[in-house]
Amino acid sequence: MLEVCGPNKAALGGFTEIRRVIMAVKSLLVPLVAALGLLVVSCSHKVPGDAANAVTATSTTNGGGSGVDRVDPCSLLKSEDVSKLRLTSPEALDSNSCQWRTADRTLIRLNTYQDKSLAELVPGPNSKISDVRIADRAAKVMKPAVSSTSCAYSVEVSEKSRVDVFASGATLDGACAAAKSVTDAVEPNLP
Numbered sequence: 001m002l003e004v005c006g007p008n009k010a011a012l013g014g015f016t017e018i019r020r021v022i023m024a025v026k027s028l029l030v031p032l033v034a035a036l037g038l039l040v041v042s043c044s045h046k047v048p049g050d051a052a053n054a055v056t057a058t059s060t061t062n063g064g065g066s067g068v069d070r071v072d073p074c075s076l077l078k079s080e081d082v083s084k085l086r087l088t089s090p091e092a093l094d095s096n097s098c099q100w101r102t103a104d105r106t107l108i109r110l111n112t113y114q115d116k117s118l119a120e121l122v123p124g125p126n127s128k129i130s131d132v133r134i135a136d137r138a139a140k141v142m143k144p145a146v147s148s149t150s151c152a153y154s155v156e157v158s159e160k161s162r163v164d165v166f167a168s169g170a171t172l173d174g175a176c177a178a179a180k181s182v183t184d185a186v187e188p189n190l191p
Contacts, residue, residue: 067191068161069114074098076110076163081185085178106169106178110186113164118156121164134187143176151176153183157190 074090077100082090087100087108099109118138123129124146132139138156145152150168157163165186167179 068112068157068163071112071191072098073110073112073163076112076186076189077182078185078189081182085181085185087182100182102169102178104169104174106167106175108178108182109164109166110182111164111166112157112161114161116162117160118154118162121154121162134183137187137190139183141176141180144172145175148172149175151179153179155183155187155190163190 072092073096074092076098077087077090082100086103090098090100092098093109096112096114097109099107101107118140121129121140121142123142124144126144126148127142127146128144129140129142132141132153134153134155140154141151142154143151145166145168147168149170149172150166151172152164152166154162154164163186165179165183167175167182169175169178
């Protein structure tokens with residue numbers, strides 16, 4: 001066995017510490033980048049006829065009659081569900097968004113859209129969208145959503161509104177399982 005000693009041993013210890021710091025930073029940046037990507041995808045719409053402008057940012061207006069505009073997104077996941085799913089306390093990001101983390105640090109984000117229908121869901125560049133049902137509601141699952149380890153469920157609230165549940169974690173399967181669990185828990189509380 002090769003033994004490292006003297007100044008080389010100290011240098012090796014420094015490299016180990018640097019590697020540990022890099023891995024810690026990487027573990028925090030991956031979910032953050034994925035969440036920012038979802039924000040861009042979720043707050044976008046298609047502009048017909050212009051591939052260069054295929055995704056354009058828009059704002060959400062609070063009007064209409066689905067009731068999504070009158071709901072605190074953090075309240076859509078009840079405290080007993082937060083406990084059962086072993087999530088952190090909710091963090092309100094704005095009037096339409098809330099997020100949690102799982103025990104394994106998977107990021108879960110819920111967005112409400114008063115003026116965006118299920119048909120207006122814009123996929124990420126490598127996303128595959130499938131039609132699904134969540135209870136008796138039309139829904140879509142997008143996987144991967146933004147990054148290779150992110151997944152999103154979009155649930156129809158009305159013809160013109162929806163709720164998106166996005167998850168980003170260590171694996172695609174883990175992110176999809178987390179997003180599905182939260183979506184199932186949120187659905188009964190939708191207007």
